[in-house]
Amino acid sequence: MQRAWKGKTPRRPALKKTNNVEKDPVGVYCRIRPLGAEDEECCVEMISSSTIQLHAPDGLKANRNGEYKETQYSFTKVFGINTGQMELFEDVARPLVEDLIQCKNGLLFTYGVTGSGKTYTMTGSPGEGGLLPRSLDMLFNSIGPFQAKRFVFKPDDKNGIDIQSQVDALLERQKRDSQQSVPKTPSSRQKADLEFADMITPEESRKSKNIDEDCSYSVFVSYVEIYNNYIYDLLEDAQFDSVRPKPPQSRILREDQNHNMYVAGCTEVEVKSTEEAFEVFWKGQKKRRIANTQLNRESSRSHSVFTVKLAQAPLDADGDYILQDKNQVNVSQLCLVDLAGSERTSRTRAEGSRLREAGNINQSLMTLRTCMEILRENQMCGTNKMVPYRDSKVTHLFKNYFDGEGKVKMIVCVNPKADDYEETVLVMRFAEMTQEVEVARPVDRPIYHLAAGRRHRNQAFKDELSRRLEERGGPVNGGDSALMNQLIESLPALPPCELVDPTDDQTLPRLIEVLEQRHRIRQMMTEQVTHTANKVKFMLQQFDSQMSSKDTFVHDQQSKLNEKEKVILNQKTEIERLEKKSKTLEYKIDILQKTTEMYEQDKRSLQQELEGQEQMLQKELSERRRMEQRMQGVVTDTKLKWEKECERRVNAKQLEMQNKLWVKDEKLKQLKAIVTENSSGGSFPPEPPKKPERPSRERDHTMPQKRSASPTALPTVPPVRPTHRRSRSAGGEKWVDHKPASNLELDTVMQPIIPNAIKVSTPNEKALSKCHKYVLRHQELASDGEIETKLIKGDVFKTRGGGQAVQFTDIETLKQECPTAPSRKRRSGSDEGPAQTEDIENRAPVGGTSSSNGYQKRRRP
Template identity: 75%
Template structure:
């Protein structure tokens, strides 16, 4: 976490304190809604390290970016983000200023200081346009270099820092230069850089040399993302420039930086309106067994890359008052940052809870491009820039909260590079062998250096030396013949040496002519092959353009089909949800119906039992009523019997008064059942039939008289009396 430098405009300070334990405490400013009720809100956020306002670029580079450069040299990928609110100092942290270079120029400087003596010649490594590298032969690389030198439009590498562009010549002083010591000397290295921006969720190449037409200007062509054979994402058709020095690399960066979209907003004078990605790709391959040339094996080429990402700052339209295109830019920026947060939260949830939710990488080009890094293909570092302004309190709190959550996401360790299996120290042995060979050739003399004064002096010393000659006596006849003999000997030696020199020169010239003819023949053959290759390349480019158009068409169709599939999936989910709702409703109705049936069955049973009791009660009541009626009729019959008995004694005068028969008592036992009534009383139900019999005591004595009396008592007809008596008997019985 890094605090931004002091803003240009006066602001209300925001209380922010950092502690040695890498914890930052955020105090809400006065007048905030959360503090109007008198409560003072403080929040603390913990990070791996907090850099204060007084931290310089060197300290930040040593702690954050330097380990990534070391991993880059050891064939490990790296990703560095700068994240924060707009105007918090992200671009300054990444780029820096003259005299105080940022992370990017310092990373390039330490990289070239480390691999400088071990760099391969230009065009030995060549991108294969599929996110890989291939190794060219010495002749092909030489032809490429000659072709590049013939093009005056391509600037050569600056020879020193003083001759570079003054805008970035003094980014890093010589006293601040750094380098690594543990570099593999048995490898050759080449550095390639690319620079893109993601604007409104479209990818544009900032290093593309597009012809500008002032009459009919065309919008830059957007690039697409593709996946290579190792399932790594890359930008198809992106320009990759091979650089050999820090100045050349930063010059390429500055060329793309001038094309980047920036705008003047209410919060920042030069606000980045896009996410920029500067990629440093390092290709390295081991030397052969002799330590002289690169091993011609594509499988031994290791490519690692470091992505330096300057994210556009999140902003609120209510503060920036953006309209039109600025409003659209702000919406796309916030949407991409929200997608980044969502991906981090899903990754964190999958790692903590053990779930396997799909991470929405494809919702934004930023997350889709760096999908491999989040899945464990490299080390990821994030620098959070915070501006201590009271107006940025809400955005700063969200940024700190998100940055604290991202620390819980763990990325898998990258795989180490394969070992070539050759002995170490090949370059050093080859260099020692060449030094020894050159020293021995210097001792023996080189024919190519015949005009060297030292060599001529050595040749003159190899001739016979002249004796001291002085004529004193005119009659001396020995000195001159001896001198003539020595001169003739020197002349013969000189002629012999001249002949040997001519023979050696002739053989060497013949050898050189043969070599030149062979080289010319080989060069002619290579040019023929090159022309054929160019034709093949042209046809392949045509085919590639056709395939790209077809691919775009298919991608468009795939997008349409994907949208259709999503729509159908949504309809399917809605229909399935509706079906589940209906099933639940039907299940509830079935449950209610069963419950209602059980309730109705209980009610029917209760009602049946109730009516059975009621009917039983009514039957018992009727039986009791009928019994009472029978009792009443019995009483009436008894009274009638008494009357009849009294009437029959009117015309008879017995001599002896008969004994009065004993009257049957009504209080005798009867068979029956006793039931409890609902009112608390009791009811009696008789179960047998009571038969009332009556015998006339005088019937045996005076039967004719009784009949006579009845017949005379009842009236004139005997038929009515008989019928009446029969009715009485039936009723009595």
Template identity: 75%
Template sequence: MIRPVKGKTPRRPAQKKPSSNQKDPVGVYCRVRPPAAEDEECCIEVISGTTIQLHPPDGIKANRNGEFKEMQYSFKRVFGIKTSQVELFNDVAKPLVEDLIHGKNGLLFTYGVTGSGKTFTMTGSPGQGGLLPRSLDMIFNSIGPYQAKRFVFKTDDKNGMEIQNQVDALLERQKRESQQSLLKTPSSKHRLDPEFADMINPGEACKAEGADEDSSYSVFVSYVEIYNNYIYDLLEEVPIDPIKPKWNGGGTPLRNTEFIPPQSKILREDQNHNMYVAGCTEVEVKSTEEAFEVFWRGQKRRRIANTQLNRESSRSHSVFSIKLAQAPLDADGDNVLQDKNQVTVSQLCLVDLAGSERTSRTRAEGNRLREAGNINQSLMTLRTCIEVLRENQMCGTNKMVPYRDSKVTHLFKNYFDGEGKVRMIVCVNPKADDYEETLLVMRFAEMTQEVEVARPVDRPICGFTAGRRQRNQAFKEELSRRLEERGGPINADSTSIISQLLQSLPPLPPSEITDPSDDHTLPRLIEVLEKRSRIRQMITEEFNKTANMLKSKLQEFDGSLSAKENLIHDQRGKLGEKDKVILNQKTEIDRLEKKSKMLEYKIDILQKTTNIYEEDKRSLQQELENREHKLQRELSEKKRIEVRMQGMVTDVKLKWEKECERRVNAKQLEMQNKLWVKDEKLKQLKAIVTENKGEQSGKPQRPSREKDRVAPKRSASPSPAPTGPPVRPLHRRSHSAGGERWVDHKPSSNLELDTVMQPNLPNAIKVSAPSERALSKCDKYVLTHQEIASDGEIQTKLIKGEVFKTRGGGQAVQFTDIETLKQEVPAAPSRKRRSSGNDPPKDAAMDGDWTDVETRCSVAVEMRAGSHMGPGYQHHGYQKRRKP
């Protein structure tokens, strides 16, 4: 058969990485499961096709503020309780299958609490097939006529595909069939479980448009589960390990084989940084029934258990992967192109996540408790990865996403990094008991919608001319038609005629001659041989006729082929001229595109500069406003301080005016007292002189200074002298003998002296430091002060004062008196003192060896609450020392 001339294998164009600005958000859909009973209390209401409302049940209708709160959540699409499996598939999974046929990856997973309908959504039931069987059916309906023979495509166990020619594929197929016959393993073509044989109705079948008819396709499926954070292959044939047989007493073996439990698989990374399960079984399937039979074989091995919330609860995450390999046909359009670089592999992962659950509700124990802990931990890792991705995209951070913390996230990290579309179906149960778990699921789904995934790139287009398969088929049909017109087809009618002639050959009769007189055997043999010779000649003539006809046709085809080659040569010349024109146009377009990009770049720079200037302008305006506000605050504060200072100055001025007036009055009173004392002394002296000189001299009594201080202002003229005999002056008692309450302030640094006379303060509060509380309870104050005198002795001063309240609400002390207690050595000559005529008599010190000191103290020290007393006092007066 004549084939078109083969062209060179085109170079595979380099794949461009998706640009950062081409991103699509994760598509999140919500499906509400029908309630188990009509009268069951529900907490979910479908508001519209994209919004649901979640309201708390009767038990927890109040939030922290004690208010009733209803929350609404929006999704890309909300499917109510009346949504069929077909509607769900058309909106969610069908676009992913179309992308799979066009060479793009996809990830679809179901998420929700236990018993929310995830497995039913993914798998379905008889007559209501889920997303998985419908996806398989759509794939095979789309690529059915274009499938390659078995073992033409061969997996390399590293996310890649190898390609074999027809002969190698046939040998591989025969080898596998012989191995299966030797091992007696069941063939892949068995009958499907009748319960799941009719999951899809014939009227619901769909087909994807756009399958490349110039390519060959092959489908591979794998099925794994992630159980307790370990990956197990559900399609792995459990090997049989021969062991030493055990014998019973009669000599018959008990057993000689033992099943080996499946081993967990390891995640690895290929040269393109894509994750894959090392050693995972990938089965090549050629029909929907065969693919679903493989799925159901693995589904029987999946781990499920009976819990308080679900009778058949999934205890692991299941991952069913559909891998589609496609490669273009060669230039003849007959065989697959033997170039590994031209093979495109796309993958669709259907993930059924295990349900999140609270152990307090399931009351799990032992293995069930461990399974629930691992399930919740893996789902928590998935939430953490989504949160970090969302934060990196929204805040511009570059935090590391913890994919490796769980096998689920580590296996699918490539999808979130831009290797395909990601879709999630959130399954919810409207019953009120699942309200708290449903609330957490809604929050996670709402957050997932904000994550964006890079848009996958389109599959590179092969450089061969389109329509090769169709032209090859048309060529075969035309060749058969022309052969029929010119004497029948070579391969069909000629062969049938020759076979008929061969069948018409008479068999040779028996040629044994036992009798010399036998005249029948030889003539019969000669007749048969002549007949066979004629048939042989007819076959030779038919063969020559067919050879001549074929020779003439070949010559005719050679002539037409040369003419077509000349035509093709002319067309190629024209195409070359057009290519030059197109090249020039393309060069001009490239120049214009570069110029446009340069202008766009300049526009971007100008826009960024404008934005920077506007931002600086806004910041300067904000700073100016802040400074104006600050200046206004300072001005108002300055005015307030000025008003306050004016008030304080006025108060201080009035205070000092009163203080000066008081001091002037006190000074006037003191001068008047001194003048009065002198007048009294003169009067007494005059009285003494006029009396008898022999009479006993005496000293007139001076009036009490307390009366002088309390009495009102008097005139400077003295009062008339008393006519009676002079009265002996009395000793003034210490102020500490009064009935007032005192504050006895003795610092801790004072020393205890062994003096006989010590001050006695009844009703006194003793303190060692200034105390506002003590001052508020007393009306008198005394401070014990010790210092070293000039003669080296320690003298003690009792500084007394009155306590009164101040205008600011504190306590102030005004000192009015100072008493000095001093201990002297009588033998010291420097301390002796002669008594003068003005000294009082000895019996004046009847109360002890210490006499009162006539002192006037003008001390004004204002002690606020919590402050220390300053040393600002003045001492005026004199003292009478102890007599030897």
């Protein structure tokens, strides 16, 4: 909401009317109360009759660095400090009372900070009556002569009004008089309550000119308060128990058959005068919750709602009695609401229950503001957001008014002192925003299709009849009617007739006496009715004789009546046509509403299904992520397990190879000793033929060729030179030698040697792209406890995606043998060497793998 500095607030353009429904904006009025002391700093200035300007206090400007500027706010009308209660009533409340008489609802509530004059505006003080007593005074001044007798209209406890017959109403009145629970209405203003009599002077009394004299009226009032978001009936007659005092019972909100909200079980009192209505108001006002706070000596701690309900029903065609048809009863109501003031707990220093009360008050006012904001957004932006009426009892109770069940007006009360500046700014923003909310204009009351002026014509006829009867022999209306009414009113009420004592000799005689008296009065009434009927018959005969001489006049009147009947017939035909058209349109509207509900239901079901699918998808994704994490954990655990197992096997194999190396060293020493002995003897035995060498598959180390020695060797024979066999790994290809960091270094003499190899501890794409072959050194523990090394070989080739892949083709196993193994028996002498050498040389590869015996050097301790 943009604001012009030192200028009027820009107004939004008027909303377009839709569906041919005329709307009126919420009427917002501002009233400025006088300052408490002349030396107080003022922050509110009245610019014109519809604009005010707020000035930030000097201290606040210094603290906020000029954040608060002089801002202007516009309202329907602004009432200054010199405005009286009468002027305020004429501009604000009087139109609502006029609408109440015309069967239209109205809502008027006061809003503002604590101590801004809301209760004074609504109730007033002696000599300065507020809006509530002036509204009651105008209502009863207008309908006073046309009110129905008490108990003719009766609430049905469902927010409706029933009509009772004259006999039932008479019995109700007699029952009331016997119980003496309802005080009688004062007959004149002199008997009125003195406090109320001082509020409104006779010169200030107002009267409506739009009263329908062909209707009968009755007024019902109720008074409730909303405290801590609970509704309590202030007019409830609860018996006080001094031993166990019971707290008041809260009421609930319900919806009637016309979808209007009402307080279920609320007390509705029928009143017949302004004094009686104001007396009922003060009865409830004494029960209202007020408290002494830092900001107000008598601060309202609840929202009060005083409802004036007007029931009216048409008279019959003769203008004598009320139509006994509940559907013809029109009920309208005017709600006068005094909202509790918004306040900051930091200023009031509230604690305990006062702090809770302040929190509930601020929460309900915040809900009212939220409802107004959403209503304005729906009307301006064309949205269809749900208005949160149910979040607070205040908004839920007045939901129908904002939906188009009557006019809504608000009086914003402002305290101009500087201490309330920040709260006043918030109140002004809410009030200005409320002006942009539009409420549907209420429709006029229905027409009863009865001739107007029935009561007046009936009274004129009775007066004329009385005058002629007086001329002919005695008064009827002045004598007979008065006597008849006197006899009806003199019927005694039946005394209690319950017998609880067999010796009771007073109840039955008293009952017999009352019945005899009622019987005598009924006989007198019968005689009076018979006498009156005879006089009426005589008068009708006189009229017949007079009317015979006026046939021409009657004929003219009959022709006019026929013309009027034709006009009425045409109007009825037009009305029937319009009613049929209206029913057709209503049927189409119902079909469209049902179709819309079906589509909305389908939309909700699809949205729910979509949400369910999304939830299932999210669940599956989360389950997949959990499975991946679990598998990663399993892989990591397995890898660690195998690494530990490999390390254990390598250690065992290393120990085995060390033992074998020691055995080989011992055998070489023995061979050396044998050769030395033979050479010292002077001759060598002839060299045995060489055994053909078996080729091994892809050995990556050289193995010396051993020869068997004999005891007699010739000294001229050259020393034996070992031959070497080359493995296939010694070719011209480039190899990737993958040796994991966990492998153990074996101190064997014969180590696998791979030339042109790139040694890596972890294979990578860069190394694979430069080589053609791949070998993996894998160590594990053999069955005999020695470390066994496997050379896993493969070819490297390029993939379609531009990467590298390895295809394994061969596995070469390298084993170590322990000389102390139980399968070998150590022998002494010359026979041991050749046999052992032959066993080593004649070992052949098995099943696609080649094995070689590495001769290791035994570690000396």
